[in-house]
Amino acid sequence: MSTPVENAADPLLVIDNIYKRFGTDADATVAVDHMSFGVKPGEFVSVIGPSGCGKSTLFNIIGGLLGDYDGEVRVGKERIDGPHPAIGMVFQEESTFPWRNVIDNVAFPLELRGVPKSERQDRAHHFIDMVGLANFEKRFPSQLSGGMKQRVSIARTLVSEPRILLMDEPFAALDEQTRLLLGDKILQIQQQLNQTTLLITHNLTEAVQLSDRIVVMTYRPGRLKRIVNIDLPRPRTSEVVGSDAFGHYVAEIWNDLREEASRGMVDAEASISRRSAARG
Amino acid sequence: MAERVHLRRLAGTSWFPVAVGIATLVAVGALVEVLLLAGVMNRYMLPLPSDVLGAFRRVIMEENILSRTGDTAFEVLTAGFLVIVFGVPLGVLFHRFRILRMALEDWVAALAAAPIVLAFPLFLVLFGRGPKTVIIIAFVYGIPPILLKTLEGLSSTRGVLINVGRSLNMTPTQMFWKIMFPSAIPSIFTGIRLSWTFCLVTVVGVEFLVNLGGLGQLINDLAERYDLPGTYAGIAFVILLSVAFFIVLERIETWLQPER
Numbered sequence: 001m002s003t004p005v006e007n008a009a010d011p012l013l014v015i016d017n018i019y020k021r022f023g024t025d026a027d028a029t030v031a032v033d034h035m036s037f038g039v040k041p042g043e044f045v046s047v048i049g050p051s052g053c054g055k056s057t058l059f060n061i062i063g064g065l066l067g068d069y070d071g072e073v074r075v076g077k078e079r080i081d082g083p084h085p086a087i088g089m090v091f092q093e094e095s096t097f098p099w100r101n102v103i104d105n106v107a108f109p110l111e112l113r114g115v116p117k118s119e120r121q122d123r124a125h126h127f128i129d130m131v132g133l134a135n136f137e138k139r140f141p142s143q144l145s146g147g148m149k150q151r152v153s154i155a156r157t158l159v160s161e162p163r164i165l166l167m168d169e170p171f172a173a174l175d176e177q178t179r180l181l182l183g184d185k186i187l188q189i190q191q192q193l194n195q196t197t198l199l200i201t202h203n204l205t206e207a208v209q210l211s212d213r214i215v216v217m218t219y220r221p222g223r224l225k226r227i228v229n230i231d232l233p234r235p236r237t238s239e240v241v242g243s244d245a246f247g248h249y250v251a252e253i254w255n256d257l258r259e260e261a262s263r264g265m266v267d268a269e270a271s272i273s274r275r276s277a278a279r280g
Numbered sequence: 281m282a283e284r285v286h287l288r289r290l291a292g293t294s295w296f297p298v299a300v301g302i303a304t305l306v307a308v309g310a311l312v313e314v315l316l317l318a319g320v321m322n323r324y325m326l327p328l329p330s331d332v333l334g335a336f337r338r339v340i341m342e343e344n345i346l347s348r349t350g351d352t353a354f355e356v357l358t359a360g361f362l363v364i365v366f367g368v369p370l371g372v373l374f375h376r377f378r379i380l381r382m383a384l385e386d387w388v389a390a391l392a393a394a395p396i397v398l399a400f401p402l403f404l405v406l407f408g409r410g411p412k413t414v415i416i417i418a419f420v421y422g423i424p425p426i427l428l429k430t431l432e433g434l435s436s437t438r439g440v441l442i443n444v445g446r447s448l449n450m451t452p453t454q455m456f457w458k459i460m461f462p463s464a465i466p467s468i469f470t471g472i473r474l475s476w477t478f479c480l481v482t483v484v485g486v487e488f489l490v491n492l493g494g495l496g497q498l499i500n501d502l503a504e505r506y507d508l509p510g511t512y513a514g515i516a517f518v519i520l521l522s523v524a525f526f527i528v529l530e531r532i533e534t535w536l537q538p539e540r
Contacts, residue, residue: 065446082449089447093440099462099537109448112458140538160448 011038012196013062013087013164018071020057030221031057034071037215037227039164042194046207047215050257050264054222056092059168059200063089075164088162092169096141096152102128103137105152109160127155130189147171147178151185158189165190165197171206180238183209191235204257208232208249209241216253219260220267228253327508332516335509339517343498343510349521352483352494355411356525359418359479360472367423367475368468371430381431392424397482400489411493418482422475429471433464469533473526480525484518495521 020032031054039045049055060066062073064083072079075086096105103124104111110120128137131151141149150170157165171179183206190197190210201207207214208230216225230249232240240246290296309329315321316328327335339345374381397417407413437460445455487496495518502510 063447065443083447085449087447089443091440091443093438095438095440095444097441097459097462099465108458112448112450112454 010040012041012076013039013198014072014074015058015062016072016074018058018061018069018073020054020061020066020069032061032069033221033223035217035222035224036071037224039196039198041163041196043212044190044197044199044210045213045215046199046201046211047217048201048204048207048253048257049217049222049225050219050261051202052264052267053217053219053260055200055202055217056168058222059089059166062198063087063166065089085160086163087166088157088160088164090150090153090157090165090167090170092172094141094146094149094153094173096144096149096156098141101138101140102133102144102152105141106155106159108156123159124155127159128152130158130192131155132185147174147182150174150182154186154189158193158195163196165195166200167197168200169202170199172201172203179203179206180209180241184238186210187236204250204253205241208246208253209236209238214253216256217260219264225256225260228256324508327512331509332512335507335513336517339498339502339510339513343502343514345495345498345517348494348498350494351411352480352487352496355414355418355483355487355493356476356480358411359415359422359483360476362415362419363422363426363475363479364472366419367426367471368430370423371427371468371471372434374427374431375434385428385431388424388427391420392428396420397485397489400486404490409490409492413490414483414486414493417486418479421482422479425474425478426468426471429467429474430464433467433471434460436467437463465537469537473529473533476529477522477526480522 015035015037018032018035019030021028021030023029033054035058037045047055047058057066061069064073064080064087067082074080075084080087097108100108103121106128107120107124110123115123125137128134131154133148133151133155136144136148141152144152154167154170171182174182186197187210189195197210199207199210211230214228214230216228217223218225228249232243232245232249312321312326313329316323316326374385400413400417403413403417407416441459441463442455445459450458483494484496484499487493488500489496491497491500495514499511499514499518502514
């Protein structure tokens with residue numbers, strides 16, 4: 001099955017007919033099944049789907065960390081084959097360097113590029129300020145909360161000024177209130193920088209709160225189920241969560257997701273039963 | 281309830297646990313003293329703790345203990361330095377070359393448990409009856425912990441940190457020096473602490489065994505003179521020295537890694 005590339009006006013990021021499977025022929029699992037969509041400049045797109053639908057595989061493919069797939073990922077007209085400087089990645093797991101303080105963590109990508117110290121400190125300072133950690137520059141990650149560490153990771157990615165910000169459930173480990181507040185911060189940054197962003201998530205409210213469009217995936221194999229345009233006003237804050245329109249979008253997308261999530265749950269239970277039976 | 285809260289608060293202070301440790305030692309010493317005086321324990325096997333305390337002054341004043349401590353310290357520090365110089369790069373090589381790891385990791389682990397000290401006559405023949413032999417035997421004992429902990433530290437670098445490096449298009453050299461090695465440093469420090477402790481124990485042990493050099497020889501001399509309080513005072517001195525040594529190593533580790 002092939003879904004044509006969506007009719008976006010000059011998408012900056014193009015996911016074109018991506019197909020990825022793991023395992024051998026006899027025992028292969030298709031993780032991503034001919035996914036296609038585009039992300040326009042300045043747009044915030046979320047990919048949502050139940051656990052195990054291949055979202056993280058897609059994230060790794062787009063970020064260039066996973067090879068051996070069919071289809072193409074393009075930045076503008078350029079086909080990418082491996083990590084690309086235009087794409088900055090923020091990972092689900094906490095990924096700050098514990099041996100570096102906040103400013104050195106954030107300045108790390110500039111250090112790799114040989115940017116002089118004073119310049120990289122200035123630029124790091126700017127992005128630390130942007131994520132709201134201005135007074136914590138000399139702190140080490142062990143002295144920060146989970147939400148603060150993720151903001152450090154986001155600042156470290158932004159400091160390279162990537163054309164596309166690619167995030168994989170960056171707030172998955174945080175509580176709901178922190179998640180909403182950090183969502184506000186992301187919205188603010190995205191609007192300030194007009195940052196093209198692709199967010200991989202399984203959190204429905206987060207996706208609706210942040211996105212211009214939401215790509216809904218099916219459960220295994222991960223296919224594109226549909227794309228929902230989120231027509232909520234911008235600039236947006238977490239206050240939007242209380243609006244009727246927000247509730248309408250959440251309900252609409254949940255209708256799509258419920259069936260997929262149920263399949264995922266049944267599949268997971270069957271897998272546990274099989275393992276128990278095999279153990280005798 | 282209030283007492284429990286008070287105790288918990290005391291346990292949180294830096295001096296209280298130390299005071300409890302010292303009080304426990306004093307209590308055990310007093311108990312042993314009573315048991316010896318009552319004849320429950322044999323005074324020909326174990327001297328009175330009060331006699332041991334009394335012998336401290338004599339051992340320190342009359343047995344040239346400063347110079348002997350210097351000899352032992354020189355051997356321990358030389359072996360410790362060599363252990364770092366060879367152990368860390370060997371750990372890196374084991375991590376870099378899987379075949380090396382698969383072929384030798386178990387042997388290195390076995391080396392840590394092997395009673396190599398029993399082969400001291402061979403070392404004496406090879407390296408002569410001098411500090412060199414003591415240092416080499418200590419080196420052999422010190423190598424496995426640091427090598428294995430370096431390997432463990434490098435192997436347990438979190439995957440997500442590697443992925444951050446890959447996403448930034450880092451070269452393998454950058455990946456090693458900027459991510460893997462700093463990530464392994466806490467484990468390497470643990471290896472250094474273990475290795476240096478092994479070196480200290482081995483140096484004193486070999487000095488005792490071959491009656492050569494520093495504090496080990498002192499304990500041997502005192503034992504051969506049947507000076508039981510002096511022997512135990514010598515042993516206690518070595519224990520105190522190792523405790524101080526361990527504390528210094530911990531302080532250095534904290535100082536070098538303020539973020540931990």
